[in-house]
Amino acid sequence: MADALSPAVFHILLALATGDRHGYGIMKEVLRQSDGRVRLGAGTLYGTLQRLIESGHVAEAPRAGPRTFNGRSRRYYRITMKGRDALNGDVARLQSLLKAARVLRAANGVAK
């Protein structure tokens, strides 16, 4: 079974799974995907991104157009194949856990 990803890593990879995003875009996507429950701070986001880039799970995306903000260019990030594999592995692990939890609840007569 794959190692569990930390919550920040999981949410960042999940946000990048649907397309290239810049840092603030990742924060907004994480907030949207979690229905407002998970707010990634900027320090946590960029620290985690740095580690993901170092480990080859995320890469800087080539610039496709004039993406600028405040006169400064925005960096976009892209999930790599290694990152996608790690995300898929963790999703499978969570599905397995969820299945086990449902069986347990059904056995205890809690689930309806």
Place this chain on the structure above:
Amino acid sequence: MIAWGAAVYDVLVRLYPFEFRRTFSEELQDDFMVASCEASDAGGAAALCGFWARAFADFVVSLVREWLRTPWVPILLLAAAVSVTVFMFTALTVSSLPVRFPVRPPGERNGEALKLIVVMTVGVLIPICGTILGSLWMFAFRRRTASRRRGPHV
């Protein structure tokens, strides 16, 4: 008010380690500015203060985390331990020496000032030199192992 908060945040960002700051400081500042504007537009001053409180909490946590990733913390801790040990050992050894120092300043009994100079020289300069050499060694070590990659499961 937003500009004031952004100015404070710019100062705080400078407290991050150099490498992290060099890579992400512009993005951190831009994101803070955009998020401040959005919070202010959405809920006024109360929402803005709430965002600032969350941003500050995240800043403190990430600041500690990023500094712990640098080689400086273990080096400084080691240097502090070595400094205290060497200083205490030198002070105890020199103060218990039965011999008198050959040069005695006028008005001093048993060369107490010279003893102090010896203690300070050995007990302070050696740890400082050790810290500098240790830092240089750590940088060389990190350069050699730069190709080693860490996983994200931390």
